[in-house]
Amino acid sequence: MKLLPRSAYDADAMAATLRACNRGACVASEVAFRTGKMRRNDLQDEVYYRLKDEFDLGAQAAVRTVKKVVDAYNTLRGNIRNGHLTGKALRKAESKPIGFRDDAAQPFDDRMLTWNLDERTVSVWTVAGRIKGIPFVCSPEALKLLASRKGESDLVFRDGEWFLIATIDLPEPPTAEPVGWLGVDLGIVNIATTSDGLILSGRRVERYRKRMRATVAKLQAKKTKSARRRLKALRRREARFATDTNHVISKTIVTTAERTSRGIALEDLKGIRQRVTAKKDQRYRLHSWAFAQLGSFVGYKALRAGVAVVHVDPRNTSRQCSECWHTHRTNRVSQAWFACRSCGSVMHADHGGTSRPKAGGGSRNIAHRADAVWQRGAVNRPSTV
Structure with a gap:
């Protein structure tokens, strides 16, 4: 308040x-x-x-x-x-x-x-x-x-x-037994991609981030009192923008899962910055986005809505074919496209399909793994109705 x-x-x-x-x-x-x-x-x-x-x-x-x-x-x-x-x-x-x-x-x-x-x-x-x-x-x-x-x-x-x-x-509402899973693939170019084919692009965020970096660099070079006052006014603005974006994305994901009586499957990205090796020009993008914050926003919104959430192993989700489950590093042709070397399926790397996307790619693999995690009780399952 x-x-x-x-x-x-x-x-x-x-x-x-x-x-x-x-x-x-x-x-x-x-x-x-x-x-x-x-x-x-x-x-x-x-x-x-x-x-x-x-x-x-x-x-x-x-x-x-x-x-x-x-x-x-x-x-x-x-x-x-x-x-x-x-x-x-x-x-x-x-x-x-x-x-x-x-x-x-x-x-x-x-x-x-x-x-x-x-x-x-x-x-x-x-x-x-x-x-x-x-x-x-x-x-x-x-x-x-x-x-x-x-x-x-x-x-x-x-x-x-x-x-x-x-x-x-x-009061914590009872968590409904999920009828299927909504897989969510988190990334940098596309902040979140669901197994339904919904792409929540990071293009707007990246443009804002570049503009803020240029503005801050220009003000820092001036070294005047007015520039310092302006820098103080801009402080934490990018963080607030990222927080607002994460709120909008998490609300969209939870609302979709609640409407379709499904659970939400997320990648377990703990320690991702230590595990992933990025090129020099990609490090800022990797380290600047708040993946943990987005996951926590999805978690508490889902808890309030009674939607189940599980975290799955993220290894090879973008290299595994969602049609035949063949896994190989050469399956990932580029950031955006996937071509299976076994069955020949060509699809979007995150969600699958071309002009009319079908559920597939990384997000579909995440949804598929979530059912196995839920069934074998690898999570502290809350009370269900």
């Missing part, structure tokens, strides 16, 4: 609150790193009164700040345990306490933040006192979800604007 502060005083009070909480979090982090007390109760005993006295935090704000530090260290330990940090990054993370930016997000619970959904306003605790009646705007769908909101909400300052991020717990 986007907040609309009524005056500069309201905005300054919220900014001062974030600054005080995050500087207090840095102090608590240093104590936790030095003493090894990273459990909530232990760390709270050490720093609670110091946070209240030095940073003018209220009782609940001090408790939430300690909890934020504890959660940060728990996340760090989890990343180390799962092997997400190695080498130089691991040594750097273990050599110093976790730091917090002055404008980093701060969690607020119901004692510090009160919602008035009828008037679309919030009451927020700040170091300058409680500020009441701050308007917020959101979509009608989000407003309906807020009625079931419980727990914390995060106050966020991003690109000169204020937001509240609220967590909503929704």
Whole structure:
């Protein structure tokens, strides 16, 4: 939800609150790193009164700040345990306490933040006192979800604007037993291709990306104050564009599967950047697109719609013939075309067919593999109806 502060005083009070909480979090982090007390109760005993006295935090704000530090260290330990940090990054993370930016997000619970959904306003605790009646705007769908909101909400300052991020717990609908599978082949030239023959092209994304790269390079070369202001305004714009594109694509895929009572089959692309060797001019395209984000968007949208999702082994999906299942590296003639050396079938490499595409190619192979994965129980199958 986007907040609309009524005056500069309201905005300054919220900014001062974030600054005080995050500087207090840095102090608590240093104590936790030095003493090894990273459990909530232990760390709270050490720093609670110091946070209240030095940073003018209220009782609940001090408790939430300690909890934020504890959660940060728990996340760090989890990343180390799962092997997400190695080498130089691991040594750097273990050599110093976790730091917090002055404008980093701060969690607020119901004692510090009160919602008035009828008037679309919030009451927020700040170091300058409680500020009441701050308007917020959101979509009608989000407003309906807020009625079931419980727990914390995060106050966020991003690109000169204020937001509240609220967590909503929704009941998980039963997952329907799929009647077939919608295979989805993910790529760079075509972001997603379904086994129905629907191609979601990446051409528009690539044009936008090239334009942004040229604009940024031109501004960086100028090295003026106005150029730096413009660069700051453009920051994260490409990421927002990619996120919006992934939302549109994932919604299209889930809607199609739900309408046809099928499950969704995706490639397991974990570690794809390490497994694939790309030419120099292709590396930027490979490393810049958020395949994991697209997969997560499909996952949570499918969960809300009761659609089953499985991940299959991506090896040779683009080299295997979807007619006779013959697999050979020379079957893939080019990026777009596939010609089987065994049965002679010629089709689009991603979906199959020519002017009137039939289900085939990589996406059809993915759909075929999904049924085997589902049947042998290689996934944690949810309750089905």
